[in-house]
Amino acid sequence: MRDTPARKRPESSVYSRMSFFFGLDLNSQHDVLRLVGAGIPTRSCRRALEALGIPAEFVGAKSTMRRRMLAPNSKLNEAESERLIRLVRVYVESVEMFGDEKAARSWLMTPQSFLPNADPISPMRLATMEVGARLVESHLRRTMYGHF
Template sequence: MVAHFSDDSALDIAETVFTRMARLLDLRIRSDADAIRVVGKGVSVHTYKRVAGKLHFPANLVAPESTVRRRLLEGRFSEAESERILRIARVFAEAVELFGDEDKALAWFTTASDYLDEGTPITPMALAATDNGARLIESRIMRTAHGMF
């Protein structure tokens, strides 16, 4: 699905990102308000397993491995963990919009590169797990989309 630009171009892009997030997470997400409600309630095990499987999450991406195992038994992730899950899904949805293809976006999302000045390669997915990292990757996505490499 390609965004159609009009006077409300930001809304058109946001709707596309929310649609992609909803499909990835198997949740009803049409707005930031819906995302906030999901985070407040906590992401379910079903949703976590779906997105973690699709994006090939490292075991400790959302929380320490032991915490993830516990959440899988308890049935829900905490608000902070749920926020990370939705943030990662959002950044991936933006990458899909950029690449126009989920497989290409996933290959990019899971390939380490030198995004930080310290020289240690890191994946866009790992960066997306934090707020500052997500902003860095989203900035790269936007610059690339507008031809500003």
Template sequence: MDCNQHRGTAMLDHEHIQGWVSGLYPVLAPNPVKETLYERMGRVLGLEFVDETDLAFLVQVGVPAAAYRRAVDEIRIPAGHVLSAARARLLIGAGMRLDSDDSDRLLRIVRLYAQACLMLGDDATAMTWLRTPVRWRAGVVRLCPLELSLRDSGARLAEQLLQRLVHGVH
């Protein structure tokens, strides 16, 4: 389900999401980290990452189309968010790589998803959070974190919201 399908339904604001997540946080706090952000991102893409250097290099050379396909399947990224359907078929069929802009956009989405999975405790909760439109500030259009993650500034805003939710900061 993409973010736009929520537009006609009741949208959650920060306080509602905080209440929803606050019940999860006490369970998450005492558990040791079982997976790093880079391991989680690598699992989504079917690649291996050690640190940010690996991600920066991958943006330069381009994400393999097969890794793009894995991410789309796991995260259910809506068509057109990273690549058009026609371009995706072409790249996947030819076994090519995404260009650096598309690779960067994909890795932003994968990073946000991986962070949400690790911080919220499970994939289903992370998927719901990614697709739930949020009132970011009075007078600002409600967008879901997945939509925001298409641009760097939006992804940073979504990451900040995730941190605030998990740590109970309004």
């Protein structure tokens, strides 16, 4: 895993598509595991948040994220890194399913009823939790394959 001037969106694996968001070379699950363990650099975090159009609070506590983003050469901790990877993965999978970033972003940011007797929540907000991301990914797969 190395810094890369990734400007053009890769079209191959989910990992190479995720590379675009971080400006890092990600080719495998091993690269992602190493990145999470080492901590995502805040410059890569800012890049991903901007590309996804989500606030830093989706990744970590507001005050902690503000401090971390201002500190030079800072990195996210393991939990924050894992959460950001998860959000990017859900976004990439949504774009793949919709075939269009605008449609995927709209779907991800629109509150929906995922749970009975619960307030609607956006799929992106739900994906901040691991179990929520699994629910969103399951919904995407069922939709993609016509299993409603």
